[in-house]
Amino acid sequence: MGARTMRTFMQGVAGAALLAGLAGAAMAEGYTIGISNTVQGNGWREEMVCAMKAQALSSGLVDSLNIAHRNTDAAGQLEDIRNLIQAGVDAIVVNPSSADAINSAIAEATAAGIVVVAVDQAVSEASAYNISNDQEEYAYLGASWLFQQMGGEGPVVYMRGAAGAGADNDRDTGFQRALAENPGIRVAQEVFTGWQQDQGKQQMLDILASGIPVAGVWTSGIDNVIVDAFIESDVPLVPIVGADNAGFVGQLASVEGFVGAAVSNPGSIGGAGMTLALRILEGQVPEGQTLYVTPAPKKAAP
Amino acid sequence: MIAAAQNPNLDPEWPVSVAIADWTTYSLDEIIACKGPGE
Numbered sequence A: 001m002g003a004r005t006m007r008t009f010m011q012g013v014a015g016a017a018l019l020a021g022l023a024g025a026a027m028a029e030g031y032t033i034g035i036s037n038t039v040q041g042n043g044w045r046e047e048m049v050c051a052m053k054a055q056a057l058s059s060g061l062v063d064s065l066n067i068a069h070r071n072t073d074a075a076g077q078l079e080d081i082r083n084l085i086q087a088g089v090d091a092i093v094v095n096p097s098s099a100d101a102i103n104s105a106i107a108e109a110t111a112a113g114i115v116v117v118a119v120d121q122a123v124s125e126a127s128a129y130n131i132s133n134d135q136e137e138y139a140y141l142g143a144s145w146l147f148q149q150m151g152g153e154g155p156v157v158y159m160r161g162a163a164g165a166g167a168d169n170d171r172d173t174g175f176q177r178a179l180a181e182n183p184g185i186r187v188a189q190e191v192f193t194g195w196q197q198d199q200g201k202q203q204m205l206d207i208l209a210s211g212i213p214v215a216g217v218w219t220s221g222i223d224n225v226i227v228d229a230f231i232e233s234d235v236p237l238v239p240i241v242g243a244d245n246a247g248f249v250g251q252l253a254s255v256e257g258f259v260g261a262a263v264s265n266p267g268s269i270g271g272a273g274m275t276l277a278l279r280i281l282e283g284q285v286p287e288g289q290t291l292y293v294t295p296a297p298k299k300a301a302p
Numbered sequence B: 001m002i003a004a005a006q007n008p009n010l011d012p013e014w015p016v017s018v019a020i021a022d023w024t025t026y027s028l029d030e031i032i033a034c035k036g037p038g039e
Helices: A003-010 A016-028 A043-059 A074-087 A103-111 A135-149 A166-180 A197-210 A224-232 A246-254 A269-281 B028-033
Strands: A031-037 A062-069 A091-094 A115-119 A129-133 A154-160 A185-192 A216-219 A240-243 A260-263 A290-293
Touching (some): A031 A269, A043 A062, A074 A091, A074 A103, A103 A115, A115 A269, A129 A269, A154 A166, A166 A185, A197 A224, A224 A240, A224 A246
Parallel strands (some): A091 A115, A129 A290, A154 A216, A216 A240, A240 A260
16 A cells, blocks of 8 residues: 555545554655656756655655666656666656656656646646746846846857756746847857766857957856856956856855856756655645745846 | 845756755755755
8 A cells, every 4th residue: 555545545444543653654654755857967957866865865755766767868768767666666756858748658657547747847737736936037037147247248158958948938938038138148158068067068168259349247056157157268357147056156155356257047946846745745735836946136246 | 136146066067056945945055065855
């Protein structure tokens, strides 16, 4: 009997003493939670997975985790989720590779009674729950700050995340909104970093080597290596927006003459997703399918 | 604000926002340890 079945049974049992005894038995048989992540080699994703693991441990409600953590695409994630269904997990916490391309597997999971929570970026499958940073606002906050620093005009390098990812789509909406409010800003280069440090750094090195004018850089979280690329290329730094990654925040405090802003995008959303899944399993179902944690105010160097 | 946000104990690629109020209950050491149940 899974923990979910045991707890459902408990709701129909009368008598405080008997309930207390069964509660002890239920606690001895905790939940099995599946995790699906499709980006490795990225610190943000590593923190997200560690937050899921730490929160599962801290909750005292989870016996084991079944973790699918590899570099793959939507097709691979469909396979991973179906494997988790076959394994009989009670819930799946997933960072989706696509807003809609994994919906079929999610629907199969929820039809089997498995709670599915998407973290970081939303899925459109109606039976899933989403909990994420407000990605559109994340991009809008940083881009608005950047364009102001640029005096409302000049060429910006737009360094996006992964093509097709829901968070990238939402961030693009926010970036484009800020861009529309600053008609003097033009996008000199637009690239997809794939949220990979090495790839993003090489792209910036290539852009700087090409000699095109750059007055500002917006990044989707591949940030500290962009500062490194300017320094290694011996090109004067321009205002750069990144996430609140430890290395980038450290650069904001320590690199002389560098002006930038870090916008909060917590990898700890993985822990929040684990909590949401466990709350639902415990009968605390939220009113809506989508919950946001609001981006913290930007942190700009003086 | 920047000085307060720094955390030299974290990997440079890790966000400094390691916890979310009302949603996470682990400690900084626990998330850095990266251990789940049974590990």
